[in-house]
Amino acid sequence: MSPPWKWLLPSIIAILAVEPSGAQRAGGGSPATPAASPLTQAELKAAVAIDSLTVPTPGEFFKAIDKTGKPNWVSQFRPPTPIGGVNRAQMALNLGTLIADGYIAVEAQDGQQVKNIGRDVLSLAKKLSVSDSVLARGKSITQFAEDGSWDQLNEELEATQNEVKKALEENRDTDLITLVSVGGWIRGTQVVTGLLVESYNPETAKLLRQPALVGYLRGKLDQLPAKIRQDKIVVKVNGDLKNIATLVSFPADHVPTADEVKTLNLASAKLTKEISAGE
C-alpha cells in the first residue's frame, strides 16, 4: 500500500483548488468594486443573448418567489396535460410547459408529482425523437424524487431541458428550441401570477417585470422559418405574447397592482391551455 502522503498531498492541493476564497466572499462578502464606465449604445446593441443563459429557468423564477413568503405551490398543479400533440411545434411548446410543471412539483416537494411529470416529459420527448439522450435524465429524476433530493432535482430539470434542446439541435430541429423556452416561460408566468392572485404580495409582483425577456422570445419567434411561424398555434402564441409583453413591461419602480396581475394571469392561463390543447 502506498504511504498516505501520496494521496493526501494532492488532495490538499485539490481542496485549495476547488475552495478558493470566493466561497467566503460569496457568504460574507467582499468590498464592492468601483463602478466601470457605462456601456455605449453600440455595446448594448452588440451584447450577445444565448438561450441557455439569457432565458432564466422557471426554477430561478420560483426561487425568487420563495423568498417573499410561503407560496402554496400545490395550488398551481394542473390536471395531467394531453401529450398527444397535433404537430411538432405544439409538442415543443407543450414540452416547455411540462418542464415548468416539474419545477412546480419540486417547489411543492411532491415526489410522486415529479415522477409523473418526468414520465410525461419523456413520452413527449420520445414523440420529438429526442428520448434516447434524455432517458438517463428521466431515471435520475425518478431517483432524486424518491430520495427527496430537491436541490438536485432543480438542477436535473434544467439539465433535462438543455439535453432536449441539444438533441433537437442535433436532429436539425433548432427551431423547436425556441418553442420549448417559450412554453416554459408562459407556464411559469401563469404559476407566479396564480400565486399572486391567491395571495397578493407587492414584492412578488415586482418580479413580473421582464420586458427584455419577452422581447427576446418574441424576436426568436419572428426568426422562425415561415412554415413554423405560420403554424396555427405559433401564430396564436406570438399574438398573445405581444399582449403579454405590454403587461410585463413596466418601469423598475412600478409595482403591478392586484388587477394588473389578474389580467396577466388570465392571459397566460389562456395561452397555456391553448398550447396544451393545440388549438
Next chain:
Amino acid sequence: MKRFLISLFHLLSFPALRLVLGVVVVVFSGAAALFGADTDEQTKAHSEVLDLAGAFQNDGFKLRDGTWYTQVSQGHPQTLQVNLYSGNAYWFSVADADNSTGLTLSVFDDHGNPVEVQSYQKDNKAAAGFSPDASGLYYVEVSSSAQAATTFCLIYSYK
C-alpha cells in the same frame, strides 16, 4: 458526473472524505467538461470555471447548466444579456483557457449603467457577485488585460 460529485462534496462534512473527493472532482472535471464544449480551449476553460463555481455551490448557490464560450482580448470586451430576479443573489464566474491574468467581470443595468458587484479575481479566474434590486435585463461584461485573444467560459449560479 461533475454535478453528482459536487452534490456529494456538499453533503459530506468529514474533512478526510472531502479531501479525497477534492481529488476526484479535479480528476473528473476535465471529463465532465467535455459536455457542451467543442474545442480543447473551451473544455479547459469550462473545467477551470467549474472549479471556481464549485465554491459558490458549497455556499448554497445553484449552478445554471448553460455556458458561454467566446474570445476576449484587451480593448475587445464581450457582453452577455441576462435576465435576473430581485431577491435572488447571483455569482457570475469566468475562466480562460490560457491561464492569462487580467480577466475582469462587470455588471450593468438595462440602461448600460454599471452596478456595484462583489469581485473575486485570481490567476485566470474572475467572479462577480450581485443581488439586483429590480428584476429585468442586465449585462455582464468580460474584459481582459491580455493582448492576445483567449477563449473563456462564463457560467452563473444563483440562490
